[in-house]
Amino acid sequence: MKCDWVRQNILFYVYSELEDDARYEVEQHLARCPECAVELKATRKFHATLSDMPVADPSPNLLAASRMRLQEALETTRPGAFWQRLILEPALWLRQVRLAPALAAAIFIVGFGGGIATTYNYVGRDGGAVTTGSIVPTGGTPSVGGTVDSSAITGIRSVTQEPGSNQVTIKYDTISTQEKQGSLNDQEIQKLLLFAARNNYNSGVRMDSVDVLTQTPSDTRVREALMYALQNDTNPGVRLKALDGLSGFVKQDPQVRDGVLRALLSDSNSGVRMQALRLVEPMKADSNVRAVLTKLAETDQNVSIRSQARAMLAQVPEMD
Amino acid sequence: MPADSFAVAIPVGEISRHRRAEQDSGNRNPTVRGSLAAQGNRIDDTSLIREAQQGNRAAFEVLVRHYDQSVLRLALHLTGSESDAQDVYQEAFLKAYKNLGSFRFECSFYTWIYRIVTNLCLDHLRKRNVRKEDAPVAIDASGEEYSRIEQFADARAGANPERDLMRRELGRKIGVALEALTPRERMVFELKHYHGLKLRTVGEMLNTTEETAKNTLFRATQKLRAALAEMR
DSSP states (O other): OHHHHHHHHHHHHHTTOSOHHHHHHHHHHHHHOHHHHHHHHHHHHHHHHHHTSOOOOOOHHHHHHHHHHHHHHHHTOOOOOHHHHHHHOHHHHHHHHHHOHHHHHHHHHHHHHHHHHHHHHHHHHHTTSOOOOOBOTTTOOBOTTOSOOGGGOOEEEEEEEOTTSSEEEEEEESSSEEEEEEETTOHHHHHHHHHHHHHOSOHHHHHHHHHHHTTOTTSHHHHHHHHHHHHHOSOHHHHHHHHHHHGGGTTTOHHHHHHHHHHHHHOSOHHHHHHHHHHHGGGTTSHHHHHHHHHHHHHOSOHHHHHHHHHHHHHSOOOO | OOGGGGSOOOOOHHHHHHHHHHHHTTOOOTTOOOOOOOTTHHHHHHHHHHHHHTTOHHHHHHHHHHHHHHHHHHHHHHHOOHHHHHHHHHHHHHHHHHTGGGOOSSSOHHHHHHHHHHHHHHHHHHHHHHHTOOSSEEEOTTSOEEETGGGGTSSOOOSOHHHHHHHHHHHHHHHHHHHTSOHHHHHHHIIIIITOOOHHHHHHHTTSOHHHHHHHHHHHHHHHHHHHHHHO
16 A cells, blocks of 8 residues: 555655655655566666657747847837736626625726727727728829838738739738739838748748838848748748848848848758859859859758769869 | 747746745756746736737737747647747637637636646647657657757756766657657647646646645656666
8 A cells, every 4th residue: 555655656756746745755665665676667667768868959040039029019019908808807807896896996087087098099990991002003102091000010911013013912901901003112111021020920921021022122122021921931943042141132232131141041941052052153262162162062951952062162263 | 029038937927836836845846947036927818818808919919928939839849840839829829819808717827728728738739649640759849850858958067967868868768758648648748847847736726636736746757757867
């Protein structure tokens, strides 16, 4: 009987989860019962085996990307208000009522009034209806929808470009879904595209917006957005598109070159690394590029990238 | 903000106390990492939470930084996928932000945020069990497939290849055994063994009693021991 009890508690003894008196009893029993001592040994071995396989910490890149994504989402999110808590948690509300009737009544009135006032404001401001905005393509003057307030955007639904023109239609959500149409050069359209490239959770929409943005890479803001997508986008297709858009600037813009080199060293997708390798090929004499190529030739997981890097290095004349 | 400023996470509140308790008992779990026990951070947390409740987003972001590394570590280990872990991270902190008004200091903020995270992870594990795409293959952030089980194996590369191979093999076995647990058993085992939490806290996080958490841990370890013994 005692042995049964001890064996059921050996695990908690090993995990330091026993109260002092129970721990004392277990220790006393283990000192004189060899069978239970064997069980203790086995449990300790099991514990040590599992502890020998530590949980890896998330990589600094993953943590940084997660923080950035959260920060962007927080910009468009509002914290829960006090009155919402009363509406969302009826159990709490009822407890308050039972424990403190006067306080509960006051909270009820404040909550009810706050709720009505907020609803009134909400309906008054937006009418609860879908608003459609459009921009005159040539002049770029906003009409029905007014200007785009990026802090009110909750997400971008779709980005479509009319074939053969620079006209873009963007559907985006505020409280309700809205739509904007206009020229690629339009400030509002660009603002939405930049927002979509960084913020949207739908990789198809990010892909579309990065694709449209690659048509005007000379704008520094666009270039920044493309660099951001190259470094942080989780979808390799989007990163490839961003790389395409940046291809013309690898030579002239050192920041772009550094970004591409970073991708070459750290991008997890071999297709993206391969494309980055193609982009830096004309600059293989550059010392930074050469250093990265040397590292790639030794350490890249992909055989083809390793051999290509070696071949490129072989073509560079030694400077020293 | 430069990426290197994210490198140090300061464990605060409950977890620091747990770690101190484990050290005191002389039975420290070697897998529980980070030893910057920051005394007095609970007080800082309280004022941060109050400021965040009044709508100060910067205060909330500081709070996030206190806890997000361990949240991401838990999510990563449980989901086995970087993109899923990122989704859990994002959803958990957004949920916390939206519901911050309902935090009433009845438990520590650490327990509260972990309650949200564990619920999301449990949902994720349940969905994965239902989908039965149980092949231990996951998709990483770049969309490439990798073995979920491998994550237990890569941890420490040494100079001895034979030993590395054995470690990898053992890691693979542990991965398979952990995958076979029920979501709840997996969660309790994870929080106790790899995060070194007290079962009382685990119970609070999972909205259950310490006794139930104890029973679940017992069942989980029985299953793991049986599975690992069979595979030897």
